[in-house]
Amino acid sequence: MAGKIVNYFAGGNTARGFYSLYESSLQGLSRLFILKGGPGTGKSSLMKKIGSKWNEEGYDIEYLHCSSDNHSIDGVIIPALKAGIVDGTAPHVIEPKAPGAIEEYVNLGTAWDSCKLQGKRDEILALSAEISTSFEKAYSLFDEALKVHDEWEKIYIDNMDFSKADILTNELILRFFEDKGLNKKSDIRHRFLGAATPIGAVDFVPNLTEGVPKRYLIKGRPGSGKSTLLKKVAAQAEQRGFDVEVYHCGFDPQSLDMLILRELGIAIFDSTAPHEYFPERDNDEVIDMYEKLITPGTDEKYKQELYGISVRYKVKMKQATAALAGAKNLRDKLEAIYINAMDFSKVDAITADIDQQLQQLTTECE
Numbered sequence: 001m002a003g004k005i006v007n008y009f010a011g012g013n014t015a016r017g018f019y020s021l022y023e024s025s026l027q028g029l030s031r032l033f034i035l036k037g038g039p040g041t042g043k044s045s046l047m048k049k050i051g052s053k054w055n056e057e058g059y060d061i062e063y064l065h066c067s068s069d070n071h072s073i074d075g076v077i078i079p080a081l082k083a084g085i086v087d088g089t090a091p092h093v094i095e096p097k098a099p100g101a102i103e104e105y106v107n108l109g110t111a112w113d114s115c116k117l118q119g120k121r122d123e124i125l126a127l128s129a130e131i132s133t134s135f136e137k138a139y140s141l142f143d144e145a146l147k148v149h150d151e152w153e154k155i156y157i158d159n160m161d162f163s164k165a166d167i168l169t170n171e172l173i174l175r176f177f178e179d180k181g182l183n184k185k186s187d188i189r190h191r192f193l194g195a196a197t198p199i200g201a202v203d204f205v206p207n208l209t210e211g212v213p214k215r216y217l218i219k220g221r222p223g224s225g226k227s228t229l230l231k232k233v234a235a236q237a238e239q240r241g242f243d244v245e246v247y248h249c250g251f252d253p254q255s256l257d258m259l260i261l262r263e264l265g266i267a268i269f270d271s272t273a274p275h276e277y278f279p280e281r282d283n284d285e286v287i288d289m290y291e292k293l294i295t296p297g298t299d300e301k302y303k304q305e306l307y308g309i310s311v312r313y314k315v316k317m318k319q320a321t322a323a324l325a326g327a328k329n330l331r332d333k334l335e336a337i338y339i340n341a342m343d344f345s346k347v348d349a350i351t352a353d354i355d356q357q358l359q360q361l362t363t364e365c366e
Helices: 043-056 114-118 120-156 164-175 226-239 287-295 303-340 343-366
Strands: 003-011 010-014 018-019 032-035 063-065 073-078 082-086 105-106 188-192 194-197 199-204 214-219 244-248 254-260 266-270 286-290
Touching: 003 188, 010 120, 010 194, 018 120, 032 043, 032 343, 043 063, 043 073, 043 082, 043 343, 063 188, 114 120, 114 303, 120 303, 164 226, 164 287, 194 303, 214 226, 214 287, 226 244, 226 266, 226 343, 286 287
Parallel strands: 003 063, 032 082, 032 105, 188 244, 214 266, 214 286
Antiparallel strands: 010 018, 063 073, 073 082, 194 199, 244 254, 254 266
C-alpha cells in the first residue's frame, strides 16, 4: 500500500524577493543529498523518481514544489528515514551543517558534455541574464502590489475593534488548548502552503489539511487581523509544547496563512483569495473576521476607494505573473541547451546510487 504524499513550497517568489524557508523544512534530517547542476540536468526528475519509488513501497513522502516551474519539484523528503534530496542550485542555496556526515553534494555536471555547452556559451550567458532580469521585474511588481495592498489593509485596520480581536483570539486559544500542554520542546516547521507561479497562485490547502479532523476557515478583508490571530495561536502552541506547521503567505512571507496542530487535530487557515475555500466537511467552521471585528458598513462607506485599490492591485499582480511566465519561457530555452548536452544514462546511475544509499538507511532505522 502506497504511503501518504504531502505537498508544499519551501521557497517562493514574493514581494520581498525570493524567500527561502528551506532551512526549517529540512531541519532534523540525518541525511541530505544536495543536487548541483544546471537547468535541464534532471534534478527534478531524479527526485520525482525516487519519491515515487519509495512512496509505492509504503513510505510517506513530502514533495517541496518549485514556485518558478509548476511541473518541477525542488526537494523530496522521506520522514521515516530522516533523509531528503534537494536542489541546491540558486536561488535555493543550501548551507551544509555537517558536510559528509549529514549533507552530501551530488554533481549532475558529470553527466554533461562540456564541449557542447561551451559552444553555446554566449547563448547561455544571454539567457541567464534575461532570466535574472525577468525575476527582478517580477519581484519589483510584487513589491508595488504589496504597497497597494497596504492601502487596502489600512482602511480595515482603521475600522477594526482591537479589543474584540483580542477577545476572539483568547476564545480560540481557550477552545484549542483548554489547560492542555505537552512536556516537550515544540517542533516548529515553517513552510508555504502556496506560491506565486508562472500560471498564477497555486496552493495545496486540500492536501495539507487532508485527515485533519477540525478545520477553521478564516474569512475577512485585508487588514482584518487574520495573520495576527494565527501568530498568537502559534506562539501559544509553542509555549505549551505542541508541534506546529506554520505556513507563511506566498505573497508577503512576513504574514501567516495557516497553522496545522496535528497533535490536536486542528487546522486554521486564511480562506480568502487567492486560496479561497468554503466549508465542505461536517466539522468545518467559518470564522468571519469582517463580521466580528470591522465597523458595520465599512465596505459600503469606502466602496469607490476599495474598488480603485482592488483594480490597481490586480493589475500589478497580473503583470508580476506575466514576468514569472516570461522567466519560465526563457528558462525552458536554457534547459533545452543543457538537455541536449546530457547523458541521462549517467543520471540514471547517480539516481540508483542515491537510492542504494537510502536503502542502507532502512537497516539503520530498524
